[in-house]
Amino acid sequence: PRPTQQTQTFIPNTSGGNLPEITSELLNSYIHSSQWHFIKQLAPKITPSLITSALLDLHKNPDLAFQFINHLGFRRIRDIKTRCIAIAVISGLSTSKPTLQLLKETLNSGIATIQVVFNELAVARDELRIRSSTVFDFLLRVCCELKRDDDAFKCFYMMKEKGFVPKIESCNDMLSMFVKLNRPYKAWVLYAEMFRMRIKSSVCTFNIMINLLCKEGKLQKAKDFLGFMESLGIKPNIVTYNTIVHGYCLSGRIEGARLVLNAMKSRGVQPDSYTYGSFVSGMCKEGRLEEASRMLEQMKENGLVPTAVTYNTLIDGYCNKGNLEMAFSFRDEMVKQGIMPTASTYNLLIHELLMERKMVEADDMLKEMGEKGIVPDSITYNILINGYCRCGNAKKAFSLHDEMIHKGMLPDIVMFNALIDGHCTNGNIERAFSLLKEMDRMKVHPDEVTYNTLMHGRCRQGKVEEARRLLDQMKRRGIKPDHISFNPTRLTYNALIQGLCKNQEGDLAEELLREMVSKGITPDDNTYFSLIEGIASVDKAAESSNS
Incomplete structure (x- = not known):
């Protein structure tokens, strides 16, 4: 049996002023006459004991019990025993929604572990002489909705220990959750348990x-x-x-x-x-x-209507083959079928147009998107910025970057790399480095492509020493666990070797070649061509100084 008096753990509404003492009889009379305004006024005086007493009286009337808890404010009840009595009574409703909501609020509140909630529900069930074990199925379902896979398993095994057999619907919810969370082992363990428990x-x-x-x-x-x-x-x-x-x-x-x-x-x-x-x-x-x-x-x-996804798949396939004519024919067909092209449809077509350097047509497609009320997404901007940088229209790319930021979209590493490359190609190296700082502010981690592009830019300026400092920075970042692991590539070393050779620093270039080989990076034709060119230029310089 429960104790007659529990610790005051109800959060009062202090706006009530001086209030009369409330008894179980008075509270019950207010509930049965639906005088909810009085209950709200008396809330500061309503202890968990009084709430429990009222709920025990209402156990055969879950509708009225739910109204009582709803007007009182379930979130203000911090006593887990009282909460579980309320949930057990309300689980008798014809609809499961209120019970699931109260269980969800209880688990999210953090006032008790899954074991405590289960045990208190078991005590409440016994006290109310409820024959059904449905309330535990509800608890299982809520664990699944909240994606708490460990709690779901604990609940399942506690049900098994108590001799309660979970419903197949609850088991299916668990299996589905394990698959979605990529927990195949747990799914197979549960399936085996279901088989042992003869759950059909x-x-x-x-x-x-x-x-x-x-x-x-x-x-x-x-x-x-x-x-x-x-x-x-x-x-x-x-x-x-x-x-x-x-x-x-x-x-x-x-x-x-x-x-x-x-x-x-x-x-x-x-x-x-x-x-x-x-x-x-x-x-x-x-x-x-x-x-x-x-x-x-x-x-x-066969009388079936293809979806936009199906058409987009075909458009993507023909774009990948460089067959824009067929890609556009499927776009036209989907429009005739009454299927609205999506942002993905336009992204695929714009990407292929820019790959073929058809910038005017790509602009037209962007305008068409606006006319049809299709909002460009971050992928659209990524495609456009990459495309314009590749086509040499860096000004347009930077304008789109600013427009994207203004709309609250965040650039990713691919877009930053394209912009950095655009600046380096145009000789705006300092602007490229300012983008590196912008990446840090936005917590976008630079990768090998970022560093290789910047090193190429510095080498083209003849600032090989600064390029080498970038290589050192790249290596330093590689040993930090909170950053992406950087490994200098053949491209990295080739850029530096070429820069050193142009500066007639052959000794340093050969030193880098040895470092490159020691890291298991095989030199290619470009590596050796740079070295040969560098040696030849040193020889010419020596000859001219001797003559």
């Missing part, structure tokens, strides 16, 4: 486990699982087949996916847009664009 798997259970097998690349085992579920009398659905088809297509095994497609059709399960979309994606990934196009036609013949 549903089609959803099998779909989750088949998805896990596909993610692990175990496609044959996924197909075996399909046979296993059929042997148990569980009929696979469209999700089951789509998961396996997607797994095969993702790994480039199109013929294997076709076999699954034939199997699903033979069992009376018709492919949907997702099925065909997986084939289109897999075929494009393998460069089988004509087959992907035919699959799209087959999809439409």
